[in-house]
Structures are given as C-alpha cells and as structure tokens.
Amino acid sequence: MIDHVFLPHEAEVIKSIPLSNRAVQDIQIWAYTNISEYLVKSAYKMIQTQQLRSSHGQSSNHSQSNKIWKAIWAVKVCNKIKTFIWRACRDILPTKANLTRRKILFDVGCECYDDGVESIDHILLSCTYSDKVWKSKCLREIMSHCTNLSFVDVADQIMQSKNDPEIAIFFTTSWMIWNKRNKAYYGTPRPDPPFLVMFAAAHASEHLEANYGNLS
Structure with missing residues (x-):
C-alpha cells in the first residue's frame, strides 16, 4: 500500500522507520494542539503558519x-x-x-x-x-x-x-x-x-x- 500511495524515495523512508517490539495499541493524535485532539481552530492556525512560511519565498x-x-x-x-x-x-x-x-x-x-x-x-x-x-x-x-x-x-x-x-x-x-x-x-x-x-x-x-x- 505504501508503494502505491507514496513516491519511491518517500516509501523507502517510511518503510525504514523501526517498529516497536512491544504490542502497543495505535492511537490517532493531532500534533498541533496541547491536548492532541483535532480542533478547527488549530487546523486554521496550522494553515496560516504554512502560508506565512511559503510567502517568504526561497530567501x-x-x-x-x-x-x-x-x-x-x-x-x-x-x-x-x-x-x-x-x-x-x-x-x-x-x-x-x-x-x-x-x-x-x-x-x-x-x-x-x-x-x-x-x-x-x-x-x-x-x-x-x-x-x-x-x-x-x-x-x-x-x-x-x-x-x-x-x-x-x-x-x-x-x-x-x-x-x-x-x-x-x-x-x-x-x-x-x-x-x-x-x-x-x-x-x-x-x-x-x-x-x-x-x-x-x-x-x-x-x-x-x-x-x-x-x-x-
């Protein structure tokens, strides 16, 4: 599935990530809030930050x-x-x-x-x-x-x-x-x-x- 979704070099990086040896249950988190839960406000702030960075151009x-x-x-x-x-x-x-x-x-x-x-x-x-x-x-x-x-x-x-x-x-x-x-x-x-x-x-x-x- 990874090979079908991502570019070859991206797929290689993803597949090289070591997996945990413990049977830890996966959970979904949102990385842009302190509580790790998705909020519309946090998504809006993330997009604003990305646009601000891109507007700086290559300099x-x-x-x-x-x-x-x-x-x-x-x-x-x-x-x-x-x-x-x-x-x-x-x-x-x-x-x-x-x-x-x-x-x-x-x-x-x-x-x-x-x-x-x-x-x-x-x-x-x-x-x-x-x-x-x-x-x-x-x-x-x-x-x-x-x-x-x-x-x-x-x-x-x-x-x-x-x-x-x-x-x-x-x-x-x-x-x-x-x-x-x-x-x-x-x-x-x-x-x-x-x-x-x-x-x-x-x-x-x-x-x-x-x-x-x-x-x-």
Missing part, C-alpha cells in the same frame, strides 16, 4: 523577500505579467514538479525531451527551448552574470542592475516562454526562439511607450 531573510515582492509590482509591465513573475518567484505555478509533489501527476519530465525535471528554474531558464531564447543576441547582455542562479535570484538581480526596458523585456520573455509551453501541451508548436524574443521585445516596448513614454 531566509524576510525583509529582503518583501523587498523583492514590492520590486516586482513596481516593474513597468502589464499586471498579468507581474502576477506571473510573482507566482514564478514563489514557485507556485503548476509545473510538473509541483503537480507531482501534490500527487496530481507522476511524470516530471520536461516536454522539450531533454531529460530535465520540469521545475520553475528548468522550464524558464535552462531547458532546451528557454536556453536558446536567453542565448539570443539581444538578450545576452540582459542575462549576463545570471548563470547557475534560481529564477527568483535571476529576477532579483535583473531588477537591481538593469534599466526599465531591460527588466520589462526579461519579464515579458519569461511570461511568453511559459505561455508557449502551455500551448504546446495542446499541440501548438513553440515559435522559433528568435521570433519569440522579437515578439517579447516588441510587446514590452509597446507597453512602455503607451503607458510611460519612451524610456530607452
């Missing part, structure tokens, strides 16, 4: 994490792209890796057939398709000094070191990589990387000019 510094979130909402792109970047930085997008952890999927492989686990960092930065996108001539300067970093760290570094048009292009390109990945599941082929880069840059520039004037 152990809470104030630094909050600074990143505020910076994202200040970027000069449309709100749907800001929301996407915020979700990507918090690792709450429905990647295969996240869906597998929730027991919704059991296949973590990237659709680009490069043997990578489809995590946020992989699909947006290092899979076969996204790697070609970021290595395009007009994006190399934006992505300089961003190798071997997680997506949230790349976003943070770019927001601190680049100008508004460059940040907007990075945000928009990341969103388009994800958007085309979703459409690929339904049979729509991904555009060639140079075309996606050109379209993302045009989209970002048009939004900047329409809402903030020419910032280049």
Whole structure:
C-alpha cells in the first residue's frame, strides 16, 4: 500500500522507520494542539503558519523577500505579467514538479525531451527551448552574470542592475516562454526562439511607450 500511495524515495523512508517490539495499541493524535485532539481552530492556525512560511519565498531573510515582492509590482509591465513573475518567484505555478509533489501527476519530465525535471528554474531558464531564447543576441547582455542562479535570484538581480526596458523585456520573455509551453501541451508548436524574443521585445516596448513614454 505504501508503494502505491507514496513516491519511491518517500516509501523507502517510511518503510525504514523501526517498529516497536512491544504490542502497543495505535492511537490517532493531532500534533498541533496541547491536548492532541483535532480542533478547527488549530487546523486554521496550522494553515496560516504554512502560508506565512511559503510567502517568504526561497530567501531566509524576510525583509529582503518583501523587498523583492514590492520590486516586482513596481516593474513597468502589464499586471498579468507581474502576477506571473510573482507566482514564478514563489514557485507556485503548476509545473510538473509541483503537480507531482501534490500527487496530481507522476511524470516530471520536461516536454522539450531533454531529460530535465520540469521545475520553475528548468522550464524558464535552462531547458532546451528557454536556453536558446536567453542565448539570443539581444538578450545576452540582459542575462549576463545570471548563470547557475534560481529564477527568483535571476529576477532579483535583473531588477537591481538593469534599466526599465531591460527588466520589462526579461519579464515579458519569461511570461511568453511559459505561455508557449502551455500551448504546446495542446499541440501548438513553440515559435522559433528568435521570433519569440522579437515578439517579447516588441510587446514590452509597446507597453512602455503607451503607458510611460519612451524610456530607452
């Protein structure tokens, strides 16, 4: 039963737990109260605590994490792209890796057939398709000094070191990589990387000019 319910590495850990040699009767307890009994109030507090921890993101510094979130909402792109970047930085997008952890999927492989686990960092930065996108001539300067970093760290570094048009292009390109990945599941082929880069840059520039004037 354990092998059917849990992932292989989880099942091995569970089965390695030593059992008591005494005939002790099993009882059900709730670990989040002093009386070991389930209470709706205690469950609510547990969920609040977990959400608070996850909202800190991958940074152990809470104030630094909050600074990143505020910076994202200040970027000069449309709100749907800001929301996407915020979700990507918090690792709450429905990647295969996240869906597998929730027991919704059991296949973590990237659709680009490069043997990578489809995590946020992989699909947006290092899979076969996204790697070609970021290595395009007009994006190399934006992505300089961003190798071997997680997506949230790349976003943070770019927001601190680049100008508004460059940040907007990075945000928009990341969103388009994800958007085309979703459409690929339904049979729509991904555009060639140079075309996606050109379209993302045009989209970002048009939004900047329409809402903030020419910032280049």
